[in-house]
Amino acid sequence: MERYIGYGYLVAALIGYLVTMQRSKQKAQQAAASSVKSFLGVAPTFLAVFGLVGLLEVFVPPALIERTLGAEGGLLSLFLGGAVGSVAAGPPVAAYPIAASLLSGGAWMPAVAAFIVSWTLVGFVSLPFEAKTFGWRFALVRNGFSFVFALVIGILMGAIV
Amino acid sequence: MRRVLEFAKSESLLVLTVVLFATAFVLAPGRAVQAARIGAGVFLGVLPIIVAVFAALGLFNVWIDKKAVARRLGEGSGIGTIVIASLFGTILVGPVYVVFPLLKAVREHGARWAIVGAVLTAWAVKIPMVPLEIGFLGLRFSLSRSILVAVSAIPLGLLLEYVMRIRTGEASRPGPD
Numbered sequence: 001m002e003r004y005i006g007y008g009y010l011v012a013a014l015i016g017y018l019v020t021m022q023r024s025k026q027k028a029q030q031a032a033a034s035s036v037k038s039f040l041g042v043a044p045t046f047l048a049v050f051g052l053v054g055l056l057e058v059f060v061p062p063a064l065i066e067r068t069l070g071a072e073g074g075l076l077s078l079f080l081g082g083a084v085g086s087v088a089a090g091p092p093v094a095a096y097p098i099a100a101s102l103l104s105g106g107a108w109m110p111a112v113a114a115f116i117v118s119w120t121l122v123g124f125v126s127l128p129f130e131a132k133t134f135g136w137r138f139a140l141v142r143n144g145f146s147f148v149f150a151l152v153i154g155i156l157m158g159a160i161v
Numbered sequence: 162m163r164r165v166l167e168f169a170k171s172e173s174l175l176v177l178t179v180v181l182f183a184t185a186f187v188l189a190p191g192r193a194v195q196a197a198r199i200g201a202g203v204f205l206g207v208l209p210i211i212v213a214v215f216a217a218l219g220l221f222n223v224w225i226d227k228k229a230v231a232r233r234l235g236e237g238s239g240i241g242t243i244v245i246a247s248l249f250g251t252i253l254v255g256p257v258y259v260v261f262p263l264l265k266a267v268r269e270h271g272a273r274w275a276i277v278g279a280v281l282t283a284w285a286v287k288i289p290m291v292p293l294e295i296g297f298l299g300l301r302f303s304l305s306r307s308i309l310v311a312v313s314a315i316p317l318g319l320l321l322e323y324v325m326r327i328r329t330g331e332a333s334r335p336g337p338d
């Protein structure tokens with residue numbers, strides 16, 4: 001099922017390019033150039049993340065993952081998942097493979113959900129930049145609320161999925 | 162040398178991985194090779210989705226006029242505009258150094274704090290990346306997460322605006338009132 005979604009999306013993107021090309025060759029070229037640029041931007045991260053996934057699988061015993069992020073840990077696992085996601089810096093595409101490894105290693109799903117959501121919603125590393133752009137009050141309040149929302153969404157995910 | 166250092170700083174995750182692999186290779190070469198094989202296998206498994214996601218990303222970039230949307234978000238102030246802001250946020254993909262200045266421009270065009278907050282929250286949905294998420298975490302996980310984050314955008318935006326106005330006497334919209 002998941003595999004077919006990937007191929008379906010590939011076909012959809014191809015059709016998108018054909019339609020764009022018909023309307024304007026230049027626009028299609030711009031789109032392709034922008035795609036390549038985005039990909040090259042995250043390529044080093046991809047390389048790192050797939051390497052990390054391999055290392056995680058081989059060197060980190062599932063017992064350790066279960067102890068730190070497992071269901072037994074309850075709220076502490078949830079908090080830890082959210083906290084790690086908050087300080088992690090990197091494009092979101094890096095979060096998915098790591099989250100999948102953690103899940104298969106025995107992590108509690110709500111903790112993994114909090115990890116993913118805070119990865120994309122809370123930016124500890126980008127906090128100074130956010131404060132410079134919108135002011136400290138905005139940056140601190142937004143990240144604070146977002147962290148709480150990430151934990152709540154994690155709990156809700158546990159109830160739904 | 163300086164360029165090498167700059168690259169290492171901006172790609173610290175890659176540096177970390179290389180260091181870990183080097184260490185693993187010294188301590189347990191067999192298992193390090195096994196780890197590299199697993200990583201490569203996972204990568205090849207999702208390669209079609211990665212290609213599709215990044216190909217589509219370019220299309221999103223040329224078809225959606227971010228600056229025009231930014232102007233529109235500055236003009237409205239009702240709850241409808243916040244909803245539009247959230248929807249716009251869900252398809253928005255880009256690094257902070259692109260998205261923050263864009264939203265600063267939105268704010269300077271007269272947008273409420275709630276709009277800025279809603280876009281920043283919905284930005285976490287990243288619809289163009291969802292196929293990749295489905296590939297790794299499954300359809301149910303990805304859909305539930307996306308919907309929950311999208312739904313959070315409006316309350317989080319309003320909450321943020323409420324706090325921004327406490328004791329500042331600041332109007333919800335910037336500029337001459």
